[in-house]
Each structure stands twice: as structure tokens, then as C-alpha cells.
Amino acid sequence: MGLTQIIAGYVPLLDSAVLLAAEEFGFAESEGLQLRFVRETSWANIRDRVAVGHFDVAHMLGPMPISANLGLTPLDTAVVAPMALGLGGATITMSLDVWSAMDAAGAPADGEPGAVGRALRDVVRRREAAGRPRLRLAVVHPESAHNYALRYWLAASGIDPDRAVDIVIVPPPLQADALAAKRTDGFCVGEPYGSMAVARGVGRIVTTKGQIWQMSPDKVLGTRLQWAERFPEQLAALLRAATRAARWCEDPANHAVLAQMLAREDRLGVDADLLLRALTGRLEFAAGQERLMADFFVPYSRAANFPWASHALWFYSQMVRWGQVRHTAENAARAARSYRPDLYRAALSGMGMPVPGGSSKIEGALTEATAVGAQDGHLTLGPDGFFDGMSFDPDRLDAYIVQQLK
């Protein structure tokens, strides 16, 4: 029997693992699918090639479907996220020069974002007082979980992301080079590129996205709404295959094999040891300084594959906060509809894998891992707190936006 081909675009980052593993380890085939991958060099290409139909689906930045549906992209093609590809997974890494100044200003070694942020604020202020140029901090795209996490952390630490530092764009694989060449002073980027900067002796991980916002969303599986509607069975089969692959990716027994597959030249083309750091949660913040962060990258548990409408709305709130889009009730509704928990739930129904019953939650309500009821069993969610103790209630979106614009 022939397999149905699905063409998938991805950018070489750790959280493309779920999609790549779905094909490599037989999960797609058992659903009658064959995934063909195209590695891309820019998020703009992912966006455009999904929009014109070169790709059926793609590994996408979480905010990307939202920006497509809000008309921020070149093509007016409706894009939806029927699945998320994991939680956490990104670091904030600084050059050794900046770190040594932060260290002197009292930054702790454990990455606690409050204290690390205060130290960075001192460094930024001292530089300003001395008339030195602003720090240049890189992210991979303006509409990315990394840009929003970095800005959230800076703002909550008393550093104005638009005035006190320069935020620039650098493609993920070039981050370590840019840091080494002193073209940037730091970055917030998905793994393995923080670990790569550490391994090359040009950077130090100072905190992680998952410490700024625990269990925070990052990449999604994106597809044209038209494709999702035209091929519902293929999409459902893909969601099942990718979810099984995600469960497999999370199992420590598979980490070594997974890292070897991802390391291949035709996949990520990155040293397997670097990938293992994030997969096992044994991150080296600096050479030889390993820290165990069990939930650093969560590909499956804690409903990591569920495309929460509240995640979409939080991204939207940050687009508004940083002036990328104007807040209207209609825009907010479009943003929320960009994530499709209904499609995910329907595809997974009856598989014995628990899926949340609700589509939205109050982000930051769970201070510890909490068992909740779910379709097909029980689920553990969270902790999902923001480091500054704030929470985001999607039903009180307007108030959240007003409060942040102050």
C-alpha cells in the first residue's frame, strides 16, 4: 500500500525533533504517511513557502500563524496551528564580557531571572553612564517566542527593550558566529545554539526562557487553513504520528538515538553532544558548569503538544505591547482562532493519550505541577508561572494589555 506524502519545511533547531522523529522512527508510516523534509534557512522562507503551497506543513515560530492571519505577512493566506511542538527549549546567552560585568553586579549562577535581570540592568545603566554603546541582543525573528520572552524579561527587570538596548535579528545557526565576532552581545534563541556558543567558548547561558515563563510555548506545526480543511484525514494522521513521536522523544531511553539522528548532516548538522544537553536537561551554562534543568525542553508531557488558545492570545498581547499590531476585538479573535485545539483534540480522540478538555487556561496560575482531568485520562499541567509573579487571564485580555502598556 502506498504512503501519502506530506511535505514539511523546518529550520534546523532542536524542536524540529518531533517532526523529524515522526518520519525517522516509523510513526508517520504507521499512520500511512511519508514525510518529506525541506530544511530552510530563514523563517521568511517557511512563511512564504507554506503560503504558496510548496510545503503542506512546517515547523513554525509560535506567533507566525497569528501574524499571517493579522495581515502582517506578505501573503494574505490563512494559516493555522493545530499542534504545538514542545515547551521551553530556549536560552538567553551573553558574551563572556557582558557576563563578567553581570557577575560583578551580583548575577547568580543558577539563572534565576529576577536576580540575573537586576544585574543586567546595572550593567546597562553603567554602560549608559559611561557613554558606551547599547548592548545588541539578537533574536531570530520579530514575531517569535524568543523576542517576546526577552522583552518581557528586560521590561520586568527595568530595562526598556526599545530604548536601553538594541534588539536585532540574526538567523539561528549564525548566532554563535555573531557573538564571537562581537557583532552581538547576547541572544535569546532555541537550542542548540546557546549550547553551541558555550561550547565554542564565546558565550554563557545566563537564564532560560523556561525560567522567565515556565512551560512556555515556542514552535508550532503550521499549515494553511485551506490544506487543513481539504485534507482533514491526513492532518489528523499527522497529528497522531507527531504526538506519538513526541512521547518517544521525551523518553530518556531514546535521547542518544534521537540526538544522533538530529546530528546528521542532512538534518540539523550539529554535534550530537550539544543536542543532548538540552534533550537531557543537563545544560552547561558555562564550560564545565552543568546544571540539571529537568523541564528545560518538554516535547510531550504537560500537554506540550496542545495548541492552547491562551498561548495564542498571550503572543497577541505581546504583539500589541511592542507595537506590531493594533488591539481590536476583531484582531484578538483572529489571533485566538489561529490556534486550533479543536483539530488536535479531534485527531487524538480515542487514542488513550490524554488531551486537555478546555482550550484555554490562565497562564501563570499553576505554581507547581498539577494533576487535572482530561479527555482520555489524567494530565499533569504546569508549573506555568511567569518569573515576576504576574499571570495572564485570556478572559481579561484588555486589562492585561492596558496594564502592560503603562
Added chain:
Amino acid sequence: MPEALSILLIDDNAIRASIIEAGLREAGHTAVHIVTDIDEVASQIGMIAPDVVIIDLENPNRDVLEHFFALSRIIERPIAMFVDKSDPAEIEAAVDAGVSAYVVDGLRKDRVKPILDMAIVRFRAFSRLRKELEAARSELQGRKVIDKAKSILMQSRGLSEDEAYSLLRTTAMNQNRKILDIAQALITASDLLGP
């Protein structure tokens, strides 16, 4: 006669850049600027003040460039991409050919379309050229592999060159595989077994 359009071409492939540039000049565009390093764009864009920016899709710096446009106050008018959102066929042709273009909003479509059409044609021609080169190179590589397999057979089985080739061919036919695959397998096996 309208004012000449300023065209910025960002391409780290010097050969392709020169092919596009020649096409633009033949079409009467004199203000064509080529930049190979994205960092130079930042310093030069004010001087160049492009009406049209052309960049290849393989360039990892597309995200950088788009952000730069979004931030840049040098280009005061907003940038519309791919000529016109309402022309999906043109966009698809561009993406297919591996090129993307950014156009200053407000430019008349009939002035921009020929430029993009030309870029698309030349990008296609270039990629065909590259494919032909690759095919030629891999054919040469394939011939070397088969020659090596033949010589292994000639030495170990005492066959003539023709006999060795015909043995490879029959084996390939019987196993429903390519001669090249059989030759490669033979070389690997012979390496493993040693001299």
C-alpha cells in the same frame, strides 16, 4: 520618461548576481547596486535608497533584511513585498524560481513587473545551469566508481574489462538495482575484506 528605478540586488553568489545585473542593464536599468554582505546593506541602504530590493531565497538573512526594512526610517514608505499581494501567480513563480523581491509601496506595477519577471527568468536559468553542472559532476563521479569496481573484478576474478562490466550489468539487472549501486556495494565489500 519616468525617473530611473534604483535596484538593490543582495546575493552572495557573485556569478548569479552578475547574470541578473546584466539583464537589468540590458533592460535599461542603470541604477543597479549589488551587495553581497548583509552588514553592508545597513550602511549603504541610505545612499542607495532602493525602490526595489531583490534577494535570493537561499539567503539566510531574509529575516534580518525584513526586520531592517520594518525598522528603517530611511525607507519612509512601507514596503510591499512580492510586487502585489493580489497577484499570487507572480508570487508563486518567484518563490518557485528561488527569488523574492521587496518593492517600495506606491510604485506602479507595470514598472516593477518586468524587473521581477526578468529576475525570475534569470534565476531559473541559473539554477538550470547549476543542476547541469551537478549532473555532470555526479556522472563523472559515477564513472569513477564503476571503473574502480571493474578493476577490482578484473584483478580478483581475472576478467577482461568488458567481462567485468557485463558482470556488473547482469548483476544489476538480476537484482533490479542500478549498476552504480552494485559497483559501490562491491567497492565497500572489497574495502571491508581487505586486499
